[in-house]
Structure formats: structure tokens, C-alpha cells
Amino acid sequence: MKRRNFLKKSILASGSALAAASISAPIIAKSIPGKKFNTLEKYNFNMNYAPHFGMFKELAGNDLIDQIKFMADVGFTAMEDNGMKGRSKEMQEKIANEMSKLNMKMGVFVAHSIYWKEPNLTSGNEEMRKEFLKEIQESVEVAKRVNATWATVVPGHIDMRLKIEYQTANVVESLKQASGILEPHNIVMVLEPLNFYNHPGLFLERVPQAFEVCKAVGSPSCKILDDLYHQQITEGNLIPNMDKAWDEIAYFQIGDNPGRNEPTTGEINFLNVFKHIHEKGFTGILGMEHGNSTKGKEGEEAVIEAYKKADSFK
Amino acid sequence: METFLNLKGNINHSVCKWCYEDIPLDTLCVEAKKMGIKSIDLITPDEFDIISKYKLDCGMVYGLPAPYGIENCFNEMENHKALFEIYKELIPQVSSAGFKNVICFSGNRNGLNDEEGLENCASGLLPIMSIAEKYDVNIVIELLNSKVDHPDYQCDHTSWAVDLCKRINSGNFKILYDIYHMQIMEGDIISTIRTNYPYIGHYHTGGVPGRNEIDHTQELNYPAIMDAIVKTGYQGYVAQEFVPKNNPLESLKQGILICDV
Numbered sequence: 247m248k249r250r251n252f253l254k255k256s257i258l259a260s261g262s263a264l265a266a267a268s269i270s271a272p273i274i275a276k277s278i279p280g281k282k283f284n285t286l287e288k289y290n291f292n293m294n295y296a297p298h299f300g301m302f303k304e305l306a307g308n309d310l311i312d313q314i315k316f317m318a319d320v321g322f323t324a325m326e327d328n329g330m331k332g333r334s335k336e337m338q339e340k341i342a343n344e345m346s347k348l349n350m351k352m353g354v355f356v357a358h359s360i361y362w363k364e365p366n367l368t369s370g371n372e373e374m375r376k377e378f379l380k381e382i383q384e385s386v387e388v389a390k391r392v393n394a395t396w397a398t399v400v401p402g403h404i405d406m407r408l409k410i411e412y413q414t415a416n417v418v419e420s421l422k423q424a425s426g427i428l429e430p431h432n433i434v435m436v437l438e439p440l441n442f443y444n445h446p447g448l449f450l451e452r453v454p455q456a457f458e459v460c461k462a463v464g465s466p467s468c469k470i471l472d473d474l475y476h477q478q479i480t481e482g483n484l485i486p487n488m489d490k491a492w493d494e495i496a497y498f499q500i501g502d503n504p505g506r507n508e509p510t511t512g513e514i515n516f517l518n519v520f521k522h523i524h525e526k527g528f529t530g531i532l533g534m535e536h537g538n539s540t541k542g543k544e545g546e547e548a549v550i551e552a553y554k555k556a557d558s559f560k
Numbered sequence: 561m562e563t564f565l566n567l568k569g570n571i572n573h574s575v576c577k578w579c580y581e582d583i584p585l586d587t588l589c590v591e592a593k594k595m596g597i598k599s600i601d602l603i604t605p606d607e608f609d610i611i612s613k614y615k616l617d618c619g620m621v622y623g624l625p626a627p628y629g630i631e632n633c634f635n636e637m638e639n640h641k642a643l644f645e646i647y648k649e650l651i652p653q654v655s656s657a658g659f660k661n662v663i664c665f666s667g668n669r670n671g672l673n674d675e676e677g678l679e680n681c682a683s684g685l686l687p688i689m690s691i692a693e694k695y696d697v698n699i700v701i702e703l704l705n706s707k708v709d710h711p712d713y714q715c716d717h718t719s720w721a722v723d724l725c726k727r728i729n730s731g732n733f734k735i736l737y738d739i740y741h742m743q744i745m746e747g748d749i750i751s752t753i754r755t756n757y758p759y760i761g762h763y764h765t766g767g768v769p770g771r772n773e774i775d776h777t778q779e780l781n782y783p784a785i786m787d788a789i790v791k792t793g794y795q796g797y798v799a800q801e802f803v804p805k806n807n808p809l810e811s812l813k814q815g816i817l818i819c820d821v
Contacts, residue, residue, distance in 0.1 A: 478748060485768070503783075559776075
């Protein structure tokens with residue numbers, strides 16, 4: 247079923263309810279009984295914001311394909327799924343098919359096992375490096391299967407036994423080898439600096455540091471994922487920092503601070519941050535890697551409304 | 561008194577004089593009063609009479625004659641004697657004018673590490689604190705960014721300023737948490753305020769980047785920050801310290817409304 251038909255059928259199915267309803271009344275979607283959402287007209291977002299599975303499960307139901315249809319109906323043009331690699335081949339294909347039918351872009355998935363508590367890539371250990379490269383190789387297959395261009399890489403925990411310069415060199419060497427695997431397929435690993443507060447002890451923490459690593463790797467397959475939530479905690483100064491690192495940034499993730507929920511719930515003025523990213527000519531994906539500030543259907547509707555508001559810069 | 565803005569009364573509004581340098585202080589006072597602003601920031605003692613004439617408060621007094629100021633202040637041991645004399649005279653003046661806060665600075669690092677800077681500042685400020693306590697006037701150190709506006713300034717991180725407060729250990733020594741400067745240096749504004757509010761005695765605003773209007777043209781969501789400030793039980797002033805790009809008084813009014821949560 248095409249997206250437009252999905253929405254149209256929903257409207258038809260709810261004809262009687264609609265007749266008695268005011269402008270903002272919810273509509274009942276036929277294929278997801280009992281689920282309502284407020285979006286009569288598909289919203290035309292200026293950028294590719296990518297929701298996650300589960301974000302709209304109250305409105306769209308537990309079925310992943312229904313959730314994708316719902317996202318498309320709202321007007322989202324992308325979706326990201328950190329755990330894609332762990333899904334069955336059949337499910338990966340099903341998701342990818344639905345998304346290509348709906349003309350949605352695939353966002354990041356996590357490309358490899360992240361070492362949260364012990365060093366892997368920073369140590370320079372050959373076995374660890376081999377394990378990483380094997381997983382990158384596997385991720386190429388997943389990326390091709392799901393039409394993904396970007397996959398998230400987190401270089402893991404620091405190695406307390408090595409000076410930081412050696413750790414950087416070890417990480418760069420692993421990423422160079424990984425780039426060799428990715429380049430022929432035009433797949434890009436995006437390095438995500440994480441904040442020290444939620445993730446203490448990780449090697450990659452700051453955008454300038456990720457910039458240095460990317461420049462040293464020197465590959466179109468090694469870029470930065472600028473997660474604005476993490477960077478607001480670690481560095482602030484979001485717009486000037488992204489400008490400085492712009493030619494290495496390939497992907498954004500979103501989350502307001504504090505709380506890591508949708509825009510409008512914290513201290514970041516996403517309206518202007520999005521405007522800036524748009525004016526820079528960004529055509530990639532901005533992953534909605536955050537929670538819903540309010541539970542239930544109302545909370546899910548609030549997320550949609552927050553994105554409409556934050557996207558209303560032109 | 562005529563109040564044009566329907567303010568909620570949760571935030572006590574102030575405005576920094578230097579951002580409106582083309583407007584005579586008298587005019588600024590009149591216009592500020594109309595907006596419901598209660599205070600003008602960074603006023604020198606020779607201007608106290610003007611402020612008082614309009615029954616306005618001065619949320620933050622500036623009283624440092626050259627060569628002392630942002631770049632040259634308490635982290636330099638050689639300055640301590642002169643600074644003591646300045647504050648010894650200033651504090652009673654501030655008190656008798658009915659004002660509460662006087663600004664101070666660390667000065668530039670000039671090669672001093674964090675620890676040396678803390679030690680020097682504390683040793684210069686401690687003798688002044690007994691006078692401040694006697695008159696119940698607050699000495700308030702300003703956090704500034706050292707990346708864009710004030711290269712090499714030492715008091716450029718909240719944790720450093722909090723360390724200094726702990727060393728001085730006086731209820732009359734506080735931090736001026738400048739939201740603009742700290743967004744440039746640190747980010748994480750609301751969490752930082754929630755953690756450190758007992759040490760914070762004053763707030764300044766400004767849009768990032770650019771230090772202009774605090775509206776939709778910059779990256780901070782000021783109402784959310786103001787909500788967090790109100791929830792800490794803060795009773796002091798929030799002073800607008802942005803450089804208006806548009807009509808200055810219209811922008812000021814807009815800034816007040818944005819912060820009036």
C-alpha cells in the first residue's frame with residue numbers, strides 16, 4: 247500500500263468520526279485499529295529527521311512496519327535504528343522494502359560492539375582490531391541490505407596504560423583499515439563523541455578531537471556524527487563548533503538538554519540550530535535519538551508537534 | 561508608575577547599561593522603568609544619583625578604575641594592596657546607596673595555572689570579605705569566555721569559580737554566572753545551574769553565537785533556562801547583556817519578555 251493510500255484509507259475509515267469532529271480532531275487509522283493521530287495533512291519537513299522504532303508505538307502500534315508507515319504519514323523522510331544489525335535478515339529486508347516504497351532514507355545503525363568499560367581500539371591490540379574490522383565487514387552486508395549509507399562507530403574506552411597520543415594513533419590505524427573496507431561500497435562510518443557524564447571513560451568525547459581523527463584517517467568513509475545532546479553537555483557553543491568541524495560532519499543526532507528528550511523541552515533553541523544546519527546546505531539525516539518527555543499518545547503527539555515547531559524556520 | 565509590560569514577577573529583571581551606549585542613562589532609566597525593569601547593571605558610583613533618582617536598583621556595581629579590570633585584577637599579587645583600598649572605599653558607598661552587589665574579576669592568567677590563580681585570588685579577596693560582610697555587600701566574580709571575547713581570562717569555568725567560593729567561604733562572595741559566556745565555554749547550562757546555584761549571585765544573558773538578541777536567532781532556549789533559575793529559588797536579578805542588532809529598546813523589551821517566565 248502506498249503511503250498516500252494508507253493515509254487516505256485512514257481518513258475514509260474514520261469518515262463518521264471526522265464528520266462530527268473539529269479541525270484538530272484525531273483520525274482513526276484503519277490498519278491500526280484504535281490508534282489515532284492528529285496529522286490530517288502530511289507535514290512537509292525541511293530536513294530529514296529520523297525517528298526511532300518505539301517512539302510512536304502508542305499511536306502506531308507495536309508492529310514495526312506500521313510504525314514506519316506512521317512516520318511516513320506524519321511526514322518524516324528518514325528513520326534510524328541503532329539495533330538494526332541484531333534483527334533477522336528477513337526483518338531487515340522487510341523494513342528496507344517498506345522504507346524504499348515510502349521513499350524514506352535509512353539512518354544509522356551501530357556498526358560494531360562498543361567497549362564501554364575496557365579499551366579495544368585505543369589499546370592497539372591486534373586481536374581487538376581484527377574483531378572490529380570483522381564487524382565492520384559484517385556491517386557492510388547489513389548496510390547494503392537495508393540501504394544504509396551511515397553506520398555509527400564509537401572507538402571505546404580509554405586505555406589507562408597509554409598516553410593519549412598513542413591511543414589516538416591506534417584508533418586512527420583501526421579506522422584507516424576500516425575505511426579500506428567501507429570505501430568500495432560508499433558506506434560511511436560516523437564517529438560519535440559521547441558526553442563524559444553519561445558515558446565516563448570513553449576515548450572520543452569532543453568534536454575537535456573527532457575532527458583531528460577524521461583528518462588523520464583522511465577517508466570519505468570516516469566522518470563525524472555530531473550528537474547535539476552530547477555536545478551540549480560536553481562543550482556547548484553548538485553552532486560555532488559545528489561550523490569549525492563542518493567538512494567532517496556527515497550526520498547529526500538530536501536531543502534536548504537536560505533530559506535527552508524532544509526539542510523544546512530543554513535549553514537548546516533547536517529552531518535556530520536547525521535553521522543553521524539547513525542554511526549550511528545539509529541534506530543528510532538528523533536522527534531523533536532521544537526519549538519522549540511525556541508518556542503515552544499525548545507524549546508522542548508532543549514529539550511530532552515539537553519537530554514541526556523546531557522545523558518552522560522558513 | 562506606568563508599566564507597559566505585564567510581567568509575571570518570578571524573575572527580577574535588570575539591564576546592562578553598556579549595551580545601550582547611544583542612549584543617555586536618564587533615557588534608559590525611564591524606558592527601563594516602563595518595561596518593569598527594576599535595576600540597571602554595571603553602574604559606577606558617579607552614576608548612583610541618576611539610578612536612585614528613578615528609584616531603580618543597581619544589580620551589579622562596577623567600581624574599578626584603570627588599570628584594574630577584567631584583564632588585570634585579583635590573580636595578580638601585586639594588585640592586592642591597591643584593590644583593597646579601592647574596595648574598602650567602594651563597599652560603604654555601595655551600601656549607603658542601598659545596592660547589594662559589586663563585581664570583581666580574576667584577571668588574565670598570564671601563565672598562572674588554575675591552582676596559582678585560585679590561591680592568589682583568595683589571598684587578595686579574603687581581607688576585602690571582612691569589609692563586605694560588615695556592610696552585607698556581595699563581592700561577585702564574573703565568569704567570562706576566554707575563547708571569543710576575553711582571551712586568557714582565568715575565571716572561565718564554573719568549577720574554578722566554585723572552587724574559589726569554597727576557599728573564600730563567605731555568604732557574601734558569589735559568582736556572576738553569565739549564560740552567554742558559559743554556553744561558549746561549557747554548555748550544559750541548566751544542569752550547571754542546578755548543581756551550583758548556592759554559589760551563584762547574579763545572572764547575565766546574551767545570544768550564542770554573536771552576543772546579540774536572545775531570540776530565535778541564536779542557539780539557547782532562554783525560557784527553559786529561566787524556568788530552571790526560578791526553580792532554584794533565586795531572588796536576585798537576571799540582567800540582559802546582549803548587544804542589540806535591531807532597535808535597541810524593542811530588543812530589550814523582547815529580551816525581558818523572553819525571560820519573563
